[in-house]
Structures are given as structure tokens and as C-alpha cells.
Amino acid sequence: MPYVNIKITKEGATAEQKQQLIQGVTQLLVDVLNKNPATTVVTIDEVDTDNWGIGGVQVTELRKNK
Amino acid sequence: MPYVNIKITKEGATAEQKQQLIQGVTQLLVDVLNKNPATTVVTIDEVDTDNWGIGGVQVTELRKNK
Amino acid sequence: MPYVNIKITKEGATAEQKQQLIQGVTQLLVDVLNKNPATTVVTIDEVDTDNWGIGGVQVTELRKNK
């Protein structure tokens, strides 16, 4: 039944890594709250680095200064 | 005034179908709660099948096994 | 598979009305996109009128001026 939304910056996460996130979160909800995986929905939003800010600065800029 | 977000997998929903979803949800809120359609906002997120998991498995994989 | 989130102001929607919204949205997704109701998740957020603004004004204030 749970619904989990994971937002990450769009920086090359592979299909395999996204499968690991989906599997890991679903298993976590089984382990901690005994939730039914069959109705656990996980979605991943990959957000452009121009569209993500922290500390008032776009990640695109933060990456340049790194 | 209501805000509705519909998340579906990105599997070819047409502009016409999305119009039907928008219209249908807006009308539903009029019928059930007498909400003002003029300020009812509906957004549709189409999510890549690698980025959607159910039962701990990516929809991309589920579709292959179907 | 779809996930729908409906945000409305907290102004007395009954359990029955919320059931109608859940049923109506689920049926709409069957009718328009042939989605499987068994894995269609709908959540309703009821938001305090102090916490909802339109036109830059809290709904609490808008209701007073109505």
C-alpha cells in the first residue's frame, strides 16, 4: 500500500541503480512496517540540475564550483 | 481550488486521453464536492517505466515478463 | 498502477464523499486508459485553509470576504 517518491538530480543513474532503489525501499517497508510489497508503489523523479536548488543555488552552478 | 496530480507510466497516453482525464477529474470534483472548476488544477506526470516500481520490480521488467 | 493525489481544503468532506472521489478517479483511469484498478492508488490530502493560498491570499481570508 505505501507510495514512495524519490527525487534525485538527473546525473546518470542507470536502470540497474534505479532497480536497486525500488527493491531496497520496498524491502525496507516490509522489514520495518511489514507492508505488502505487491501494492507498494515507488516512483523516481530525475530532476534537471537547473531545476534543483540548495542553499539558493542551482545544482548546475554548485557542480561547476566543485 | 483543488489540485490533483495523476502519475501514470509513460506508455503512450494521447493528448486526447489526457484531456479526458483532466475533464473527468474536474467534473468529478464538481459533482462530489461542488468545487469551482475555474480554479481546479490538474497535472499529469508520465513516468518512465524504469522509474516506476511495484512489488519491488521496475515496470520495464514486469512488461517483459507479461 | 497509477497514483493519484487529490489535494482539497479541509472543509468537511465526508467519508462517503471521499469514497466517491476514490471510486470515481479509479473508474476514470479504467475508462480512459484501461488501467488495472487493483493497483491504482488514490490519496486525498485535506489542507487547512490557512495553509492554502490562491491569488496570494489564504483561503481562510477569502472565505471571510465571501
Next chain:
Amino acid sequence: MPYVNIKITKEGATAEQKQQLIQGVTQLLVDVLNKNPATTVVTIDEVDTDNWGIGGVQVTELRKNK
């Protein structure tokens, strides 16, 4: 037309402060993108400090250690 959701921890924001957030965000969207305030929707979610984590720790615990 924009929809803005602000999530903050539930730590006593007053109605007046929430009005300032709604007004400020709406005005910002006018100033930057010339958006129509009449259809700009802002909602504020106040999240319990047990339900908010950063660095893997609940804010409730972080506040204790502050």
C-alpha cells in the same frame, strides 16, 4: 497557473507567517515569470518532526542535540 508546495516542519509557524509565504511566493512568480496570481495555487504542508529526517536522523532528535 503555477502550483507551489512548501513543506516545513511543524514548529509553530503562525497564520500570519503562512500568509507571508503564500504572498511572497505568488509575487515571486509574477516578478520572475509574469504568472497570473489569480490561478497561482500555494499549499503549505507542516510535517511532524518525527516524520522529517535529514542526514538519516529525525528532526526531533536533531532538535534535542542542538
Next chain:
Amino acid sequence: MPYVNIKITKEGATAEQKQQLIQGVTQLLVDVLNKNPATTVVTIDEVDTDNWGIGGVQVTELRKNK
């Protein structure tokens, strides 16, 4: 940097269980994508069972029939 939102039905999750969810998701993002836990934000929404539907039916009703 990631932001994760976990929606579960409001059915008695303890503070300790919520801490485990926050810690588990944060660690998962470190393990899979090497994300910085210090800026990983996790929020948990606990949704009333009248406000959560699956298969077109409120969880409140599903629980009764279980």
C-alpha cells in the same frame, strides 16, 4: 541532495519505526548512488485510511472486510 517522500496509511507507525525508515532510505541512497546523507531529506506522510484508496475502495473499508 535527494528528497524522498514516503506515504503510508496512518495505522500506528512508532517514532522508532519512522526513524528506521529515514535511516534506511538515507543509507540506501548512499549505497546505490553515493549520495551525501547530510543533504538527503526524507519526509513521511501518514494518511488517514478514509483518505487512501486502492482498487477504488477506501482502506477503512478494506480493513473491515479483512
Next chain:
Amino acid sequence: MPYVNIKITKEGATAEQKQQLIQGVTQLLVDVLNKNPATTVVTIDEVDTDNWGIGGVQVTELRKNK
């Protein structure tokens, strides 16, 4: 600590404008609630005009009739 999500229609917002939105919202949260900008996360979703409806009509159609 706050998390802000701004949804706008995908109609050509520039990187500079998105930086202004991120900066403006972060500063607003400092000014009104004295929040720490270093852990304030802002994400911007740009939504296709076919996928955004108001008054039951897709923005794509509204733009044509304007």
C-alpha cells in the same frame, strides 16, 4: 530544512529565471521563518501543456484560444 516544489507549465523558463525562483523562495523562507538556506531544497517541475489542465481544459487548448 524546508522542501519547496514549484510546478510550472513548460513554456520556456530560462536557467536564469529558474535560478531567480530558487534564490527568491530560499530567501523568503529565511526572511519569514528564519530557515537555514544550506538545507533548503527547491525543485522545479516543468509540465507539458498537454499535461496541465485548469477549468477542465488542457493549457495547450487554452493557449490556442487566447
